[in-house]
Amino acid sequence: MSNLFGLLTLKKESVPLKSIEVQLEVKDHVAAVVSTLNYENKEDKPLEAVFVFPLPGDAAVCHFSAQIGETHIVAEVKEKQQAQEEYDDALSSGQQAFLLEESDQSPDIFSLSVGSLPPGESASIRLEYVTELAVEADDGLRFCLPAVLNPRYQPQGSQGPSVQVTSVPASLVPYSLSFSARVSSPRPISKVESSCSLEPLQYLNTDQTQATVKLAAGHKFDRDVELLIYYKDAHQPTAVVEAGQASAKPGTLMGDPVVMESHQSRIASARDTLLLLLKSLPMGCYFNIYSFGGSYEHVFPKSAKYSQKNLKRALKRVEEMNADLGGTEMLGALQHIYGQPCIPDEPRQLFIFTDGEVCNTKTILDEVKKNCEFHRCFSFGIGEGASSELINGMAREGGGCAQFIVGNERMQPKVMQSLRLALQPLVSDISLSWDLPKGVSATILSPPLRSLLQGHRSLIFAQLTGECSEATDGCLTVRFTAAGHQCQNQLHFDLQAAEGTANDSGCDQKGDLPLTCFTTHRLVARTLIRSLEREQRENGEEVEEIKRVVELSLQSGVSSVFTAFLAVNKSNGKAVQGPLIYRENPTHRQLRHGVWLDLMSDDSCGEKNIFRRIFSSWRKRTSANKHGKSLKKKQFSGDSEPRKSARDPLLELVSLQDASGCWLLDPCLAAALGKSTEDLEKTKPASAKKDVWATILALIWLHGVQVDAKDEWDLLARKAALWLRAKKALCIRDWVEAGNVLLGCNVQTDALGL
Structure with missing residues (x-):
């Protein structure tokens, strides 16, 4: 228990973060989130608190403000080094200051510094972000409010410290959570599910297109809060046109309207999941199994023909694999797999299972993107704390889909859902064409579509420029080739922007923007910022590219790796008496035991798909195995002797x-x-x-x-x-x-x- 003393004050009182209040507003498949963090300094000296916390990897952080007594201050987005220097200067001169910055190693980790909080003083920090909701294989929209931030694995030889966060048992998490959600959609809401206890869903209208839900009373923020939202007619494509900001210059991202098109084509144990996956592969395919940690191993020197003999050999080798490879370093394994030649006309498909505890997220995603033309990637985040940026990013860059398995969820159904997607025919020759009124043009701002999967949502962002004499319709046509056939889908949309999105005066009394303000613009900005950051990493320290990122971040109010939010309360200028007390707010970490896998495979199309690689990783042995109880060798070896132990x-x-x-x-x-x-x-x-x-x-x-x-x-x-x-x-x-x-x-x- 000695590790708990760092979490307490000198008087053995709780650290200053007292509570978190979260409001979620979901409009179709976009979520706007407002989190309010309430701090209180019970010390007899000024205090600086640092709270390191996770956010969804694709979130666009767009607002940050603080309330101290009657004083309300709104943060500005500034170049990161300048913000850090001004924060230090403010503390030195006795001013209260607040700094929010994104981790250099992973864009789903943020740190909030609360500076020079006087004795007995309270502060409320408001953080706002918008994000796209991930689509599960069963058509549910997934929102996750992470409660866990595990220390990320640092590869040997890499530069920069990994994120270190003090962890505490669930029962000792010193802050509470209140959470409420409002959901609206053009389609009826069929249900909302969660791994946490919810109060009954309350519909707000007769057609059931609006509803509210909240966490049941007594919830402890000791695990992720996950919502799964299901709509009727989920496969219907949708479009949202959002007007530009009235005060922004025409021709800029924030000044012009933008359109978001949503196009949708028509583990128990990890050992058991691997068994199901391998047994479901078709004859005539090729496969391999990799395990990785600090190093990596594989079953076959190269992909082997799928046969009963090779299947038995693979399963036997899986039984013998050790889980003590160290760390979670998948980059070497990925590079080795990508270095293997592909069979002509048979693109590689990778199934990757990981707990996502890595800190070189950007390097891994760059590697996946570099090889995106030669494979599809289906990723699975296992357990609390899996990096959403890593799991979603690998699927996004690899043209596949992502799944998360948390709590007591069974892994097998989600894996088989993704395998069905992998068995779909490959889609090629994807092209977009616009039919717009004279004088209006569209510029695509999202990355090119490289793949389409039946039942999987694809988002297209575009900036609309020009004017037309009267409101009218536009049309986007998506053409592609599937299984040798030419196909096309059309989506018609109203060019009239949705009401309430373009009003610059729509702020509340404190100057905070409403939840629905310019959400699509900020998602577009986030997409562009990530693309520019990737170009900067590929091209080195290019000053011009960094400048473009900073300019876009400042214009849109969306954070980036080169900027930070800074709020300074200049009304109090008393000099600091004595040194500041530093407190690091703990984040609950849940111990997990089990056999984890990371899987990869390949295919062509139809029932005769060719699978080339199955990439598996085991993280940690079960707690029973740690105590010397070996797993039975013939658990699923394929031998025809009756099993001695009871199984499912x-x-x-x-x-x-x-x-x-x-x-x-x-x-x-x-x-x-x-x-x-x-x-x-x-x-x-x-x-x-x-x-x-x-x-x-x-x-x-x-x-x-x-x-x-x-x-x-x-x-x-x-x-x-x-x-x-x-x-x-x-x-x-x-x-x-x-x-x-x-x-x-x-x-x-x-x-x-x-």
């Missing part, structure tokens, strides 16, 4: 499937089905071969007993059905009927895909 019946059955898709008629299968070997043998139709009968029984059991878990076994069941169809059995319906009798099910032949 579904995973037991999955572990017995052959790489080709069939099952064998043996004691292990009988045990998994809850029958004896004699039962299976004596009920087998005389004309049915043993492997055909076994496969029919396995499929009937999946469809009849495990229907609620279909998301997990659907792909491997399709492979089994494909294997059965290739046998061209004439009595298949009679055999299915016999299987139903044995297993007590009533599954139709057509439902099995036969």
Whole structure:
């Protein structure tokens, strides 16, 4: 418990951050967030507090202000070094000052310095940001308010200190949280879910397009607050036109209207997830497994043909892999994989599982982007504290999608949802064309679209310039080639800007901007700033590029790595008596145990996809394993001996499937089905071969007993059905009927895909 003393004052009182209040406003798939942090200095001396905290990696921080007594001060965005110097000068002259800056290593980490807070004084800090909501594979929109900031792994030889944050047990987090959300959309809101306890959803109108929800009373901010928002007709494309700021110069980003187009084409344990993933791969593909930490290892020298022999070898090697590779350094493994030649016309697909605790986020994302033309990347953040910038960024730069697994969520359904996306045909030759009134033109501000995935949202930002005589419609046409066919989608939108977005006088009495003010402009600014920062990293310390970032940050009021928010209260000029007491506010860290993976694979399209690499990483062994209890070697090795330990019946059955898709008629299968070997043998139709009968029984059991878990076994069941169809059995319906009798099910032949 000695590590707790750094969290207390000399009087053993709590650190000065007392509470956090969060208001969330969601409009369709964009969120505006206002966080109010309340500080109190109970020391008998002036105090400086530093609070390091995470935000979504793609958030645009656009407002920062402070309330001290009756004095309200609004921060300005300034060049970072200038802001730091002015902050130090303010403290030296006895003035109160507040500094908000983004980490140089990772854009999802911020530090807030509260300077020269007098004894007995309180301060309220208001922080506002806007962000896009990530789309889950089940069409839910995910918002996460992070509670955890784990110390990030620092690669050997890298420069700059990693972020160090004092951590405390959940029960000792010294500040409370209140959280409320308002959701509105052109489409009805079907439900809002959370891993935390919520009060019932309250609809504000009869068509259910507006609703409010809040955390239940008594919530402790000891874990991430995650909301999953579901709309009806989620696949309908949408467009938002936002008018420019009246006081801004025409022709600039903030002065012109912008349009945001939303286009949408039509682990339990990590070991179990790897098992499901490997069993679901189609015959004819190639794969490999990598583990990484401070170093990396792989199963095969190069991608191996997917066969029962290689599958058994891979699973056996997975059992033998050590989790003590150190750290979370994936860059070396990525570079090795990218260095392997691709099979012609077979783009690589990477499935990456990680807890996201790295500090060289930007370097990793640059590496993924550099190789984006040769692969698609599907990333998974495991556990509390996974870097949203790393997980979302790898998927964004790699043209795939991101998923987060937190709390007690099962990893398997989310992984299989992403695998279905990976099995979609590749989309190529993507082009955009605009149909706008005469005198109006559009300039694309978002990165080029490189991929489209069915059920996955793609955002397009554009700046509209020029004027038209009357309000009218515009149209965006997206053309692409999929599976050799020319396709196109059109989205019509009203050029009239949404009401309430262009009013410069829409501030509250304190001078704070409303939640909905210029959200789209600021998201566009954030996109441009990140693009310019990336160019600067690629080209070195280019003064001109840094200047462009700073200018855009100052114009839009959105933070960047080269700027910071500074607020100085110049009304109090008393000299500081004695040194400031420094306090670092703790962030709760939750200890996690388990076997983590990081997966990668490749494909072409359809059921004959070619998977080249599966990239896996194990973070830490289970706590039981740490105490010397070894994992059973034949847990899912593919051997046909009955298992001695009880397992989930579904995973037991999955572990017995052959790489080709069939099952064998043996004691292990009988045990998994809850029958004896004699039962299976004596009920087998005389004309049915043993492997055909076994496969029919396995499929009937999946469809009849495990229907609620279909998301997990659907792909491997399709492979089994494909294997059965290739046998061209004439009595298949009679055999299915016999299987139903044995297993007590009533599954139709057509439902099995036969």
